[in-house]
Structures are given as C-alpha cells and as structure tokens.
Amino acid sequence: MTVALWMLLVVVWPAVAHARDGAGPETSTITVSATGRVVCPPDHVIATFGMETAGRSLADAQRRNHAVMAKVMERLRSLDIAPEHIQTSSFTITPQYRPSPPRSSGATPLPPEIIGYVVGNTVTVDVRKPEQMGAVIEGVLAAGVNQFHGLQWGLVDERLAQVEALKQAAASARNKAQALSETLGVRLARIISVNEEGRLVQPMPRLARTMAAMEVDGGTAPVSPGEIQVEASVTLVYEIAPN
Known part of the structure; x- marks a missing residue:
C-alpha cells in the first residue's frame, strides 16, 4: 500500500504547478483532463x-x-x-x-x-x-x-450526444481533481480555467460483396451501420490551498 501511494505521488506531482498573478501572491494549481464518450446508433x-x-x-x-x-x-x-x-x-x-498508329522516326504525328x-x-x-x-x-x-x-x-443532430459526452468528461475531470487533492492533502479552492473540445468518431462499414457479385446472384447488399461514438474532452485548472 505504501509503495502504491508513493508511485501515485510521483506520477501526479507534475500536475501541480505554481503561478504568480502579476505582483500578487503565488498561486498553486492542479490541472486535470478527462474524456467522455457516448455511443449511439446512426440515424x-x-x-x-x-x-x-x-x-x-x-x-x-x-x-x-x-x-x-x-x-x-x-x-x-x-x-x-x-x-x-x-x-x-x-x-x-x-x-x-483513337489510339495513335505506329509511326516511323521523324514522321509528323497525326492529329488526335x-x-x-x-x-x-x-x-x-x-x-x-x-x-x-x-x-x-x-x-x-x-x-x-x-x-x-x-x-x-x-447523426442528423449530434448536439445532444455532444452535451452528454461533455457532462461525462467534466464529471470525470472533477473526480480526478478531488482524488488528487485528497492524496496531496490540499483542498480545491476554485476553478481557474476550463477548456473543452469534441469530435465525432464514425464507423467505417464495408460491403461484404462487390456490386458485380450482387448483380449476379440478386442478393440484398449486406450493410451493417455499426455505432457512432461522440467524444468530448475537458481540461480543468483548479487553484489549490492548504487544508
């Protein structure tokens, strides 16, 4: 247990930074990132x-x-x-x-x-x-x-899925920050900045047979839609203070 805790401290300590706001007092911060994912069928x-x-x-x-x-x-x-x-x-x-016929060297080429x-x-x-x-x-x-x-x-309208993925990412980032603050013996004072980004991951289906093969046997194209994955990432910067 002691070894595991020491390893955790070694890994997360670089996420704790100190910043100075102009001539004001030094501010200690924790930066955490997380990704939320929502999977849904394409419409x-x-x-x-x-x-x-x-x-x-x-x-x-x-x-x-x-x-x-x-x-x-x-x-x-x-x-x-x-x-x-x-x-x-x-x-x-x-x-x-029309393909050009063979011609002898130096002969004038025929017009196309x-x-x-x-x-x-x-x-x-x-x-x-x-x-x-x-x-x-x-x-x-x-x-x-x-x-x-x-x-x-x-998705015709992917906004709902993006909002849900964003909520998941924000909650996960907050939980990470809370876990870090408890481990380091500090408290989360306030959020200094929030950055987010999202993306849509589309499936890449393939036809199991060529169109020529379907024409021969008259079968229906075997198409599988798969699922759409919507991702959102959030980065939070917290100011931390002593307990």
Missing part, C-alpha cells in the same frame, strides 16, 4: 454512387446517362427518398481518342481523333432510414448504376 447514412455511359457521339452518351438517371430517381422515389436528399455531386464528359465520349454522373443520397440502405443499393444497382463510392454514417 442517417450518406451514400455516393455513380454511372458511366459511353456513346459514339456526345448526345448519345448523354442520352444513355439520362436514361439511367431517370430509372435511379424512380427507384429512390419508390423508397420514399425526398428529392431534397438527392444531389448530383459531379458530372463529367471525357472524350475517347475523337471516336466517342464517356459521360459520368455521381449522385449523393442522404438516407434518413438507415435500415433502408440495403434496399437503396439494390435498387440503384438494378437501375443501371455501375460505380459505388461508399457510405458515411452519422
């Missing part, structure tokens, strides 16, 4: 997917892309995805050139010849019912989507 998920269509002319490639996009929108409407939660995040047009176009369209969907995510992926795949860029789970 929405952002999915990003895209489609590329090719055509010998730009008009043909755009027409094909528009046809796929119309089917995608129809599928999303059938799942009650609100229009304001669907956004085109990128649109690209890429010319395709466009033989077609590829039109790309990337769409971001905010799904407010995470349990629908598997059906959303299956639906857009059936509509003609051929690219999938991932999922991002989150």
